[in-house]
Amino acid sequence: MTQLPPNEQEVQSPPATGNKRIGVIITFAVILTLLGLLAWGLKKAQAGPLDNGLAPDFTITDFDGRTATLSELRGQVVVINFWASWCPPCREEAAYLEETWRKYEDKGVVFIGVDYVDTEKEALAYIDEFDITYLNGPDIGTRISQAYNIQGVPETFFVAKNGELRGVHIGPMKSPQLDEKIEELLAEQYP
Amino acid sequence: MIADIGLIALTIAFIFTVYATFASAYGGWRGRWDLVESARNASLLAFPFLTVSVIVIVYSLYVLDFSLAYVYDVSSQAMSPFLRMAALWGGQQGSILFWAWMMAGFVAAVLLRKWDRDREMMPYFTATAMLTTAFFVGVVLFIANPFVRLWHIEGAAELTQALFQPANSMPYYPEDGGGLNPLLRHFGMIGHPPTTYLGFTGFVIPFSFAIAALITGQSRGDEWIRTTRRWTLVAWIFLSIGLILGGRWAYDVLGWGGFWGWDPVENAMLMPWLTGTAFLHSVMMTEKRGMMKRWNMVLIILTYSLALFGTFITRTGVISSVHAFTKSALGPAFFAFIGLTFIGSVTILYLRWDTLKSEHTLESFISRESAFVLQNMLFLAVTFVVFWGTIFPLISELVTGIKITVGPPYFQKATGPLFFVLVILMGIAPLLAWRKQAARTFGKAIWMPFIASLGIAGIWGYTHRMHPASILGLWLVTFSLSAILAEFWKGVQARRVTRGENPLTALFNLIGRNHRRYGGYIIHLSVVLIALGFIGDANFKLETQGTVSSGEALTIGDYQLQFEQLRGYPGSDGREIVEAVTTLSQDGEAIRALNPRRDYFTVQQQPVTVPGVYSTPGKDVYVLLVGWDDSGQSATFKIYINSFINWVWLGGLMMIVGTIIAAWSNPGQRETTYVLKPGVLTSHSLVQEG
Numbered sequence: 001m002t003q004l005p006p007n008e009q010e011v012q013s014p015p016a017t018g019n020k021r022i023g024v025i026i027t028f029a030v031i032l033t034l035l036g037l038l039a040w041g042l043k044k045a046q047a048g049p050l051d052n053g054l055a056p057d058f059t060i061t062d063f064d065g066r067t068a069t070l071s072e073l074r075g076q077v078v079v080i081n082f083w084a085s086w087c088p089p090c091r092e093e094a095a096y097l098e099e100t101w102r103k104y105e106d107k108g109v110v111f112i113g114v115d116y117v118d119t120e121k122e123a124l125a126y127i128d129e130f131d132i133t134y135l136n137g138p139d140i141g142t143r144i145s146q147a148y149n150i151q152g153v154p155e156t157f158f159v160a161k162n163g164e165l166r167g168v169h170i171g172p173m174k175s176p177q178l179d180e181k182i183e184e185l186l187a188e189q190y191p
Numbered sequence: 192m193i194a195d196i197g198l199i200a201l202t203i204a205f206i207f208t209v210y211a212t213f214a215s216a217y218g219g220w221r222g223r224w225d226l227v228e229s230a231r232n233a234s235l236l237a238f239p240f241l242t243v244s245v246i247v248i249v250y251s252l253y254v255l256d257f258s259l260a261y262v263y264d265v266s267s268q269a270m271s272p273f274l275r276m277a278a279l280w281g282g283q284q285g286s287i288l289f290w291a292w293m294m295a296g297f298v299a300a301v302l303l304r305k306w307d308r309d310r311e312m313m314p315y316f317t318a319t320a321m322l323t324t325a326f327f328v329g330v331v332l333f334i335a336n337p338f339v340r341l342w343h344i345e346g347a348a349e350l351t352q353a354l355f356q357p358a359n360s361m362p363y364y365p366e367d368g369g370g371l372n373p374l375l376r377h378f379g380m381i382g383h384p385p386t387t388y389l390g391f392t393g394f395v396i397p398f399s400f401a402i403a404a405l406i407t408g409q410s411r412g413d414e415w416i417r418t419t420r421r422w423t424l425v426a427w428i429f430l431s432i433g434l435i436l437g438g439r440w441a442y443d444v445l446g447w448g449g450f451w452g453w454d455p456v457e458n459a460m461l462m463p464w465l466t467g468t469a470f471l472h473s474v475m476m477t478e479k480r481g482m483m484k485r486w487n488m489v490l491i492i493l494t495y496s497l498a499l500f501g502t503f504i505t506r507t508g509v510i511s512s513v514h515a516f517t518k519s520a521l522g523p524a525f526f527a528f529i530g531l532t533f534i535g536s537v538t539i540l541y542l543r544w545d546t547l548k549s550e551h552t553l554e555s556f557i558s559r560e561s562a563f564v565l566q567n568m569l570f571l572a573v574t575f576v577v578f579w580g581t582i583f584p585l586i587s588e589l590v591t592g593i594k595i596t597v598g599p600p601y602f603q604k605a606t607g608p609l610f611f612v613l614v615i616l617m618g619i620a621p622l623l624a625w626r627k628q629a630a631r632t633f634g635k636a637i638w639m640p641f642i643a644s645l646g647i648a649g650i651w652g653y654t655h656r657m658h659p660a661s662i663l664g665l666w667l668v669t670f671s672l673s674a675i676l677a678e679f680w681k682g683v684q685a686r687r688v689t690r691g692e693n694p695l696t697a698l699f700n701l702i703g704r705n706h707r708r709y710g711g712y713i714i715h716l717s718v719v720l721i722a723l724g725f726i727g728d729a730n731f732k733l734e735t736q737g738t739v740s741s742g743e744a745l746t747i748g749d750y751q752l753q754f755e756q757l758r759g760y761p762g763s764d765g766r767e768i769v770e771a772v773t774t775l776s777q778d779g780e781a782i783r784a785l786n787p788r789r790d791y792f793t794v795q796q797q798p799v800t801v802p803g804v805y806s807t808p809g810k811d812v813y814v815l816l817v818g819w820d821d822s823g824q825s826a827t828f829k830i831y832i833n834s835f836i837n838w839v840w841l842g843g844l845m846m847i848v849g850t851i852i853a854a855w856s857n858p859g860q861r862e863t864t865y866v867l868k869p870g871v872l873t874s875h876s877l878v879q880e881g
């Protein structure tokens with residue numbers, strides 16, 4: 001069984017040792033690059049999203065040109081929501097987010113929508129569709145999402161009145177998760 | 192203590208798997224058959240010991256032994272006994288134990304059945320398969336141990352998790368556990384993990400045989416392929432069922448109206464399926480023609496590595512995903528193991544590359560052979576496209592410092608044309624003869640289905656005037672479908688004429704006489720049906736969202752959804768249910784009541800959306816309760832019309848039937864496939880193999 005009968009039609013590949021060597025080098029280079037990439041990704045993933053300590057500061061310019069800076073919002077509870085128009089689970093929570101914002105708008109709560117890797121036209125259509133009225137702007141150069149080390153969208157970070165992160169919610173939020181979190185943070189004393 | 196029995200059994204199983212790995216490799220290398228036999232016994236014993244571990248965990252979940260951290264995490268008093276036991280795969284530790292157990296089961300089954308037939312390959316098969324099993328058992332034992340207990344150390348604010356009692360500590364018995372993630376309490380999620388794991392672990396069999404064949408030099412022949420054909424089919428069908436159940440779960444539970452979102456975790460499962468499918472086809476070329484030996488090796492190594500890669504990215508969060516998975520210490524161990532498997536197998540392949548010469552060359556571009564080459568290339572291309580899209584966020588972040596996630600549009604646009612050609616190929620490739628196909632005969636076989644499909648798609652396109660892509664999609668499905676059905680038709684006709692059988696008997700006997708071929712056709716038909724579901728999703732989907740007060744209606748397409756009222760009541764498994772009472776009408780005529788719900792799981796503080804669905808063969812009307820105002824007077828709904836979606840589930844069932852037929856050996860026939868010898872068939876090369 002181990003010896004196959006000689007076959008006249010067997011393809012005699014030319015002794016292309018040079019080509020073969022290049023092929024081998026390329027193959028192993030690709031494999032090693034890939035493994036290197038995974039190792040690097042793994043190292044980053046092990047870090048996980050930020051969920052405590054002082055919330056990284058940022059300034060965001062919204063689609064209408066208004067700006068907001070996180071460090072200037074001390075004394076208020078801040079909800080930072082990372083989203084994108086191409087993300088189906090974001091659509092799931094959009095109506096609930098807006099509803100909750102309207103409920104807490106006048107109670108010392110600020111909502112910031114950070115639009116992650118998106119195109120303006122689609123993003124505006126999304127905002128229009130869900131009639132979103134809180135501040136929303138693009139994350140230019142993914143600077144904000146990198147500072148928060150987000151794992152995907154949607155992801156929502158909660159900032160207490162003193163500017164500290166008080167947890168992160170990965171995935172879409174549903175009633176009454178957001179309400180509960182906001183009530184909890186509003187109850188904190190400041191200063 | 193019963194949990195201790197589980198831990199001891201697990202430890203013994205680990206020792207056995209490690210011993211089996213080294214003893215079989217050394218025995219094979221030195222020709223020490225006694226060692227190889229001993230390794231076989233150790234491998235066979237590892238399975239019952241792992242079984243004990245699994246039984247202990249399942250029992251602990253059932254009786255709610257909350258002193259175990261794992262039970263505390265995933266089981267709870269409110270859960271039904273069935274769900275408690277299904278919680279075996281509801282968390283990291285349990286699912287990896289389950290995984291290791293199934294892999295050991297597969298290997299034991301092979302060692303029992305194939306021991307005498309493939310003696311030369313057995314030492315290396317055992318070594319490869321047991322190395323992998325040992326890795327998984329080791330992960331369970333050292334990294335993700337489900338037997339870890341909860342302890343309370345005096346004065347400490349938090350509980351400690353440890354296998355053995357830490358100093359100054361007392362065992363801690365919580366009153367109740369956290370319970371299974373509510374999203375997983377669905378039949379799709381009960382069935383999806385075990386089938387997926389069976390698929391992933393099942394591929395260890397062909398992979399280990401491939402490595403054994405390479406090491407022993409048996410790779411020149413096709414014995415390893417014959418030995419593993421059914422095992423590959425089993426792995427493949429479980430992977431397929433896993434994919435479909437996952438899709439069904441997403442459709443029913445995740446509440447975004449679709450079943451496939453090109454999420455990294457979904458892609459992770461799709462990639463080994465793609466290469467595995469290519470492998471299943473490609474091995475036929477080696478069996479019949481002695482060609483594509485290198486392809487087979489590359490494909491099985493890729494399939495297995497991609498299965499590991501899939502597990503890796505799912506469990507470690509290397510690539511962002513909308514699926515939230517827990518972080519764990521598994522990452523580095525998995526990374527090392529994937530690196531070892533991939534580099535090791537590619538190195539062995541490189542050393543044996545020259546022995547894997549093809550026994551024939553391609554003789555014609557219109558032939559079964561060239562169709563096989565083309566399909567392999569297409570499958571690899573799709574895999575590459577999916578892989579690239581999946582790891583692109585990593586690459587872009589590394590190169591530019593900006594993480595760019597590619598969404599579903601990329602995957603749809605890039606894989607669409609490739610899948611398009613694959614579906615055409617699926618219809619016509621079985622019509623092609625081996626070696627050389629005269630264009631004329633091929634034309635004769637294909638013109639009827641071609642004209643018929645053109646006609647149907649043309650008429651539909653003319654009457655509906657929708658986007659050209661949708662017409663093209665429908666043409667594709669009709670064409671492939673009629674080409675495959677024509678094969679059945681021809682076979683039945685031939686039997687009717689030659690044997691005078693009635694059509695039904697003829698069909699039955701036709702399939703019965705050649706399980707592999709007609710089982711394969713049935714699988715092809717099922718894939719066409721699934722393709723129809725994807726085409727419907729891409730081209731015919733409608734959606735709307737709106738807030739309505741009691742008595743008002745939302746309109747979508749020909750349908751109206753009238754909102755009557757909201758009602759709340761407590762449900763099973765510790766949930767509070769808010770349900771909307773609505774009536775769905777079509778063109779003003781009431782069809783039926785729909786009750787989209789929001790289930791709130793009190794313990795986990797997690798809501799789950801349960802859609803109200805009106806299903807017909809042509810489309811689903813899929814209604815989600817998105818929100819409501821506190822008075823209960825108005826509610827917000829999201830409505831989707833999903834065309835052809837039910838054909839995906841039907842196709843899934845048909846795929847199982849087809850695979851069972853294809854894997855069933857023909858009675859009275861030993862598995863012989865005849866090999867075309869050069870020169871024998873030149874005069875009648877158009878004869879199709881039977």
